[in-house]
Amino acid sequence: MTYLMFIYGTLKRGFPNHSPYMNRAEFVDVAKTCNAFPLKLHGGRYTPVMIDNRGKGHRVHGELFRVDTATLRELDRFEGVHETDGYRRQRLTVTDGRGNIRTVWGYLKSPVAVSDVKSRAMSIYDDTRYRPRSMLQPHDE
Known part of the structure; x- marks a missing residue:
């Protein structure tokens, strides 16, 4: 069985978590959500x-x-889908690069699980400050 996933952050092509987690995934198209969401x-x-x-x-x-x-x-x-403060995998409606509307899976967090916000809402994640857990100092988490 296969699943169509909407990827918007560090799992995208060219970002730090793509290679370790998306090696077996097949790129399908670019897309954007049909609804607005805060991306921070x-x-x-x-x-x-x-x-x-x-x-x-x-x-x-x-x-x-x-x-x-x-x-x-x-x-x-x-x-962290099974963790209390983790993401929740949910159904989303997106428009692909050809204008087709698709229902896909995506990862969202509850507003109460998001703290220490470092940015305004954005439409495209292209920031380079993300640090994988392996690069953290003990006081960073």
């Missing part, structure tokens, strides 16, 4: 987060990937 940076790692507050912020630009079940499980683990 937060925490000491400048992590991009799409906040589950539909109608606020901007239509978020990202990429569509087709992933297999094993990759989906790994992405869920990476995004």
Whole structure:
């Protein structure tokens, strides 16, 4: 079985987490959400987060990937889906690069799980300040 995923942050092509997590994924197209969402940076790692507050912020630009079940499980683990303050995998409606409307999976966080906001809402994640956990000092988290 495969799943169509909307990727908007560090898992996009050319960003730090793409290679370790998306190696088996198939790039499908560029896309943007049909609804506006706040996309912000937060925490000491400048992590991009799409906040589950539909109608606020901007239509978020990202990429569509087709992933297999094993990759989906790994992405869920990476995004902390089963953790209290982790992301939630939810259905989203996006418009792809050809103008087709698609229902896909994406990762959002509850507004109450987002603290230490470092940016205004943005439509495209292209910031380079993100730091993987392996680069952190003990006081950064």
